[in-house]
Every structure is written in C-alpha cells, then in structure tokens.
Amino acid sequence: MPRAAGTQQQSSPVRDRILAAADEYFYAEGIRAVSADKLIAAAGVSKVTFYRHFPSKDDLVVAYLEGRAAVERQAIEHFHEQAGDACGTLLAIAQGIGDISCSPGFRGCPFINAAAEFADPGHPARRTIAAHRAWFTSFLTGLLGEMGIRDRATVADQLMILRDGAMVGGYLEPDSTTRTEALVRAGRAVIEAAE
Incomplete structure (x- = not known):
C-alpha cells in the first residue's frame, strides 16, 4: 500500500539517486512509459x-x-520573501511561470501531466496532486486577502486556471515571447474585476 500523500520517508543517498532518476525520466517520458527496470x-x-x-x-x-x-x-x-507584499508576490509568481514555461526541456506542468495519466481521483498520485493544488490555492487566497479582495476563493480559482493555461501553452508553444506579459495582464484583469 502506498504511503499517504504528505508523508515523507527518511532520505538516503540511494533513495535520492532513485528519486533523481524518477524525476528525470517521469518528467521527460511520462510516468507510465518508464519501467522500474529503466x-x-x-x-x-x-x-x-x-x-x-x-x-x-x-x-x-x-x-x-x-x-x-x-x-x-x-x-x-522565496518569491514571497523577496517581494515583501502580496501584489509583488503574485507578479513574481506570474513571471516565474512565464519563464519556466519558455525554458528548454519544459514538458508542461508535472502535476497536470501526472493527473492525465491517472484517471482515478482516489489514486495516491491524484491525492498528492490535489494536496499540492489545495496548498497553492490556499496560498493565493491568503495573498488576495492581504490585498483586500472580497471573493478570494473565486479569484484564486481564476488565477489557478490562468496558471494551468500558461503551463499547457508553454508546452504546446515553447517559443512564445509574450506568455509572461499575457499572464500578468490576465491576472491583473481578474484581480481588478474583483476589487
């Protein structure tokens, strides 16, 4: 039985080597395509x-x-610590998403990719993905609260949709020079509409 999402096993050099191989191959080739033997x-x-x-x-x-x-x-x-305020943090997150989605070797969001491979929402992978997305949505909701946005849950969901779209777009069109700018503009429009 797999471990529950959010539980961490003790690290060791051998375990770390196995995880590094999994990280490289799962992301580059897909989880189901990579065998244990590989x-x-x-x-x-x-x-x-x-x-x-x-x-x-x-x-x-x-x-x-x-x-x-x-x-x-x-x-x-780290973006939050560096920015010092909610608005600056949201801008740094959008710029980070834009930058990574245009970087060499980018194959899309590892969480979206994994979710596509595991259809059962009760699968341990899907529960792990859901836990991370819940954390990120909660983080966005907190930032929006600092900015005085009233309907924080709705706006956080809209920002997540923008994030997901930028990640998928980055995989489909990796050479876009306007993705970051478009993501920042769309995020601002969503927030301004909620003020």
Missing part, C-alpha cells in the same frame, strides 16, 4: 535495493510528486 539501471541499484526504498511504483510516483511539490512551494515562498 529506473533501476539509471540509479545504478539492484532490484532488491530499489524495492526496499519503494515497494510499489505508486510509492515512487507519490515521492516524485511530493518532491516536485516541495520545489514549487520553496520557489513560491
């Missing part, structure tokens, strides 16, 4: 060692998604 070879571990750290592929998928979520949370919290 990850075992990439990490340079035995099958016994691999399955000692990750008894099932679902365990590894959850750990991969939790790792991606932790990186995204750290980046967003």
Whole structure:
C-alpha cells in the first residue's frame, strides 16, 4: 500500500539517486512509459535495493510528486520573501511561470501531466496532486486577502486556471515571447474585476 500523500520517508543517498532518476525520466517520458527496470539501471541499484526504498511504483510516483511539490512551494515562498507584499508576490509568481514555461526541456506542468495519466481521483498520485493544488490555492487566497479582495476563493480559482493555461501553452508553444506579459495582464484583469 502506498504511503499517504504528505508523508515523507527518511532520505538516503540511494533513495535520492532513485528519486533523481524518477524525476528525470517521469518528467521527460511520462510516468507510465518508464519501467522500474529503466529506473533501476539509471540509479545504478539492484532490484532488491530499489524495492526496499519503494515497494510499489505508486510509492515512487507519490515521492516524485511530493518532491516536485516541495520545489514549487520553496520557489513560491522565496518569491514571497523577496517581494515583501502580496501584489509583488503574485507578479513574481506570474513571471516565474512565464519563464519556466519558455525554458528548454519544459514538458508542461508535472502535476497536470501526472493527473492525465491517472484517471482515478482516489489514486495516491491524484491525492498528492490535489494536496499540492489545495496548498497553492490556499496560498493565493491568503495573498488576495492581504490585498483586500472580497471573493478570494473565486479569484484564486481564476488565477489557478490562468496558471494551468500558461503551463499547457508553454508546452504546446515553447517559443512564445509574450506568455509572461499575457499572464500578468490576465491576472491583473481578474484581480481588478474583483476589487
């Protein structure tokens, strides 16, 4: 049985190597397309060692998604610390999304990609994705509260839709030079309409 979303297992160099291989291959090729044997070879571990750290592929998928979520949370919290206020944080997040969605090797949002591979909303991967999206929506809601927006839940949902669209657009049209500007303008329009 896979671990519950949000639980962290003790880190070790071997576990970290397996996760690094999963992070690279799951993102580049898709989760279902990557076999355990491929990850075992990439990490340079035995099958016994691999399955000692990750008894099932679902365990590894959850750990991969939790790792991606932790990186995204750290980046967003860093934007908030650097910006110093809610408006500046939202602008930094939009610019970060625009920048990453135009970067070499970008294959779209790892959470949207994973959700597309696991149709069952009760699957551990989908629960992990839902937990991260709930965290991000809550973070946006808090920023909107600092800005005095009344219908924070609706506006946060609209900003999430813009984020998702920018991520998908970044994968489909990676060379766009106007994505960041368009995302910032659309976000401002959503917020101004709610004021």
